[in-house]
Amino acid sequence: MSDNLVEFIKERKQKLNAVIMAHYYQRPEIQDLADLVGDSLQLARDAAQAQADVIVFCGVSFMAESAKILNPEKLVVMPEPEAGCPMADMITADKLRKWKASHPEAKVVCYVNSSAEVKAESDICCTSSNAIQVVNSIPREYPILFVPDKNLGNFVALKTGRKIECWPGYCPTHQDVTAQEIQEMRARHPQAPVVVHPECRPEVIKLADEALSTGGILKYVEKSPAREFIIGTEAGLLHQLEKRFPDKVFHIAREEFLCPNMKLTTLENLAYVMDTLEHKVEVPEDIGIKAYHSLERMLNIS
Numbered sequence: 597m598s599d600n601l602v603e604f605i606k607e608r609k610q611k612l613n614a615v616i617m618a619h620y621y622q623r624p625e626i627q628d629l630a631d632l633v634g635d636s637l638q639l640a641r642d643a644a645q646a647q648a649d650v651i652v653f654c655g656v657s658f659m660a661e662s663a664k665i666l667n668p669e670k671l672v673v674m675p676e677p678e679a680g681c682p683m684a685d686m687i688t689a690d691k692l693r694k695w696k697a698s699h700p701e702a703k704v705v706c707y708v709n710s711s712a713e714v715k716a717e718s719d720i721c722c723t724s725s726n727a728i729q730v731v732n733s734i735p736r737e738y739p740i741l742f743v744p745d746k747n748l749g750n751f752v753a754l755k756t757g758r759k760i761e762c763w764p765g766y767c768p769t770h771q772d773v774t775a776q777e778i779q780e781m782r783a784r785h786p787q788a789p790v791v792v793h794p795e796c797r798p799e800v801i802k803l804a805d806e807a808l809s810t811g812g813i814l815k816y817v818e819k820s821p822a823r824e825f826i827i828g829t830e831a832g833l834l835h836q837l838e839k840r841f842p843d844k845v846f847h848i849a850r851e852e853f854l855c856p857n858m859k860l861t862t863l864e865n866l867a868y869v870m871d872t873l874e875h876k877v878e879v880p881e882d883i884g885i886k887a888y889h890s891l892e893r894m895l896n897i898s
């Protein structure tokens with residue numbers, strides 16, 4: 597059954613001149629079928645250069661929206677339109693406008709895990725790969741408002757020494773990891789470095805050897821002489837790690853380290869969307885233009 601679906605998806609991809617993009621948190625079978633697999637930054641770059649007529653985005657809605665904003669003339673579809681991001685939903689454009697009004701001197705840095713409307717209200721976007729670079733690109737005289745992830749914002753403030761006020765948003769999947777779980781994993785695997793995502797709580801980041809984006813974790817493992825690693829991010833990344841480094845061993849920092857929204861994309865709904873081209877991603881033109889500038893500023897500096 598799944599072999600038939602895979603064959604069908606490949607045939608449709610060719611017929612439609614489509615490209616399938618997938619985030620590292622997608623199910624293994626989706627990652628294996630995708631033409632491009634990456635973190636938010638890599639996928640944004642790839643989307644900006646996409647040559648295909650149709651972009652099939654396997655991820656959550658803010659990522660597919662970014663692909664559409666960067667390719668307004670292309671057809672962008674999502675296999676599962678209900679795949680949202682609870683962190684992105686923790687701020688709205690209206691709330692951001694009010695926050696900005698009380699800090700008129702500040703620049704707004706917006707994590708890409710946000711809606712098109714919020715990006716449109718921001719000065720520049722960032723991902724977890726380039727957040728430090730993005731903040732450092734802003735002249736020091738400007739205070740910074742960071743939305744929506746308080747954990748990433750506080751991490752960047754620590755790394756850059758900049759004054760950053762953070763919106764109190766968070767990723768429920770990464771927020772669930774506790775310092776105690778990290779300590780227990782270290783006790784069980786004392787030889788394994790701990791690498792976590794900066795969406796984790798500050799006390800978890802403090803206990804880790806490194807806090808890196810998903811793309812950064814892959815590079816870290818590639819360079820490290822260690823044979824075993826404790827990985828503090830969504831379990832989908834283990835598929836790439838195990839595929840690329842079959843002689844190394846990876847321990848997930850907590851059981852059930854899963855983003856339910858990322859897992860909504862399946863072979864079945866991917867095949868369906870490629871058959872019907874339903875679930876088109878649309879961004880109103882005025883919002884798309886403003887959000888494009890925030891994304892473009894980011895892509896120009898990293």
Ligand code: SF4
Nearest residue numbers: 681682683767769855
């Ligand atoms: S892992 Fe967290 S930030 Fe990423 S899509 Fe899921 S809920 Fe949103």
